[in-house]
Amino acid sequence: MSTTLLYRAFGTVGYRYVRQSFKGGHVTFTIDKPRERLRCSNCGSGDVWVQGGIERSFRAVPIGSKPVILKVKVPRVRCFSCDKVRQVKVGFADPRKHYTRSFESYALDLSRSMTIKDVAAHLQVSWDTIKDIQARSLKRRFGKPNQHKLRQIAIDEIAIGKGHHYLTVVLDLVSGAVVFVGDGKGAEALEPFGRRLRASRAKIRAVATDMGKAYIRAVRDNLPGVVHVFDHFHVIKLFNDKLSALRRELYNQASSDRQRKILKGTRWLLLKNPENLDKDRNERQRLDRALTLNLPLTTAYYLKEDLRQIWSQPNKRTARRVLRDWQARARASGIRMLLQFANTLEEHEEGILGYYDYPISTGPLEGTNTKIQAMKRQGYGFRDRDFYKLKILGIHETKHALVG
Numbered sequence: 001m002s003t004t005l006l007y008r009a010f011g012t013v014g015y016r017y018v019r020q021s022f023k024g025g026h027v028t029f030t031i032d033k034p035r036e037r038l039r040c041s042n043c044g045s046g047d048v049w050v051q052g053g054i055e056r057s058f059r060a061v062p063i064g065s066k067p068v069i070l071k072v073k074v075p076r077v078r079c080f081s082c083d084k085v086r087q088v089k090v091g092f093a094d095p096r097k098h099y100t101r102s103f104e105s106y107a108l109d110l111s112r113s114m115t116i117k118d119v120a121a122h123l124q125v126s127w128d129t130i131k132d133i134q135a136r137s138l139k140r141r142f143g144k145p146n147q148h149k150l151r152q153i154a155i156d157e158i159a160i161g162k163g164h165h166y167l168t169v170v171l172d173l174v175s176g177a178v179v180f181v182g183d184g185k186g187a188e189a190l191e192p193f194g195r196r197l198r199a200s201r202a203k204i205r206a207v208a209t210d211m212g213k214a215y216i217r218a219v220r221d222n223l224p225g226v227v228h229v230f231d232h233f234h235v236i237k238l239f240n241d242k243l244s245a246l247r248r249e250l251y252n253q254a255s256s257d258r259q260r261k262i263l264k265g266t267r268w269l270l271l272k273n274p275e276n277l278d279k280d281r282n283e284r285q286r287l288d289r290a291l292t293l294n295l296p297l298t299t300a301y302y303l304k305e306d307l308r309q310i311w312s313q314p315n316k317r318t319a320r321r322v323l324r325d326w327q328a329r330a331r332a333s334g335i336r337m338l339l340q341f342a343n344t345l346e347e348h349e350e351g352i353l354g355y356y357d358y359p360i361s362t363g364p365l366e367g368t369n370t371k372i373q374a375m376k377r378q379g380y381g382f383r384d385r386d387f388y389k390l391k392i393l394g395i396h397e398t399k400h401a402l403v404g
């Protein structure tokens with residue numbers, strides 16, 4: 001091995017080759033730094049006197065499948081310029097790390113297509129070493145997202161695992177990047193985000209969330225003056241939930257077995273968009289039979305179809321008309337569930353129609369959620385929560401979230 005090759009392969013600038021040995025399947029290169037190249041790590045002066053030192057080993061990129069170790073004596077020097085006694089800087093590795101920078105970037109390259117476990121096995125280091133390398137890289141790149149540039153964001157909570165663990169995720173709708181991951185859900189989870197926003201003087205114009213009270217409060221407190229858009233998928237889903245509950249109620253009240261039988265299988269039919277009803281399975285007919293049987297269900301069903309119209313109007317003015325007309329019809333029905341929903345829409349009118357100022361939704365967070373769930377299935381859970389959150393901050397860069 002020559003000094004030049006060593007430098008090219010391992011990035012050991014300023015060191016020279018001393019000797020090599022092969023033991024226990026490892027390749028070990030001993031290297032050292034010529035005296036004239038020693039510098040004070042405090043002031044950079046070359047006017048130094050060696051006073052001992054320590055021997056250190058670093059993992060370097062492997063040669064073929066053979067792990068490589070660099071052995072180097074790191075001198076301690078007294079500086080005549082600043083009068084400090086310090087260890088000289090290693091140069092090819094970060095402070096307190098037992099691997100070289102080129103080893104680190106090689107591990108990161110592998111991490112793009114391999115799990116932590118696989119990279120660790122391939123490089124013959126521990127799982128924690130690879131995790132540490134990934135965490136440091138993620139922190140460098142995503143640890144402090146630039147919130148000053150945020151314009152449009154979406155916020156939603158994501159359920160983690162079978163328990164009731166939640167993370168609240170904030171997505172930059174323009175870049176598609178996750179810019180904040182908070183513990184839990186509700187206003188509390190968003191507090192650190194709000195603090196950072198105020199400090200960064202972000203100029204956010206619009207934010208999409210569901211109609212949850214916590215979000216309304218958090219947006220009002222932290223983002224005064226922004227357009228708060230209530231996500232239309234959540235509004236429709238909320239209505240669908242109420243529709244299912246109404247069907248269940250009617251089923252329980254049904255006076256005959258025949259009625260019950262007709263109502264029984266209609267849950268999914270009620271929730272389907274009418275254009276998706278399956279002709280071959282007579283879904284339209286089965287739905288119609290249930291609807292004929294029950295006036296309240298029929299009314300609610302047609303209102304469900306009309307609800308979607310609120311978001312497909314040419315402008316905000318006609319949308320407001322459609323929204324209010326919907327409320328009037330719901331109230332005229334006299335059905336309690338519809339009355340309540342009309343009130344909900346009335347209370348949230350501005351946020352629902354905010355869609356016409358900024359046609360945004362929390363929809364893009366669904367893709368992020370899918371990736372987070374996939375990451376969980378890789379067998380990684382809460383071994384290290386901060387690391388998990390960092391992974392989520394970098395998730396828009398990964399096609400497949402590899403963690404386990």
Ligand SMILES: [Zn+2]
Nearest residue numbers: 040043079082
């Ligand atoms: Zn000095």
